[in-house]
Amino acid sequence: MSRFFNMIPGTDACCILLYGDIGEYxxxxxxxxIARELLEAEALTGKVDVRINSNGGEVYSGIAIFNALKNSKADITIYVDGIAASMxxxxxxxxxPVQMSRYARLMLHSVQGGCYGNKDEMKDCIREIEALEDTLCEMYATRMGKDKEEIRAMYFDGKDHWLCADEALALGLIxxxxDADPVPEDSTPEQVFQIF
Structure with a gap:
């Protein structure tokens, strides 16, 4: 059995993969x-590359990962390789910093969840979703240098908001x-192979 679940130890830097859905199962x-492997990576090299390709998942698990990365003493660079959606x-x-492939996407949207129970339990569930959205709005607003209510109006409207790398850069999300050099349109298959 492998010692590491998501970490690839390296000489100059360790790489932690956030590839897959976020959740505790x-x-x-x-x-x-992620928290355990981040601590081990700090001790090994002090430099950590975190690579993301995830559709998102559980909010509380995501907040724990966010806090572990944010509070780490390591020199962390995050790369969005494919998709960084939702959480x-x-x-x-x-x-x-955050670097993103020009071919990748970010997706922001309202918190989704559900419950089963009587009307009071359902009202409690709605209150918790609203509280989580408030927290996430604050997190986006801090990164983007915007007001929390502006973020709520822009991204927490019940729709999925897909952003390419240029849009994410302009908004301050990355x-x-x-991989900023585009592949020329008239490239031959051999030239494309050489680029990648």
């Missing part, structure tokens, strides 16, 4: 695994595009 990206887009906010 089965083969998901679990907050406890994964929130985790990407803590990057120091710090750079790591």
């Amino acid at each position: 089965d083969d998901n990206v679990r907050s406890g695994d 994964a887009s929130v985790i990407a906010l803590c990057g120091k 710090d750079g595009i790591y």
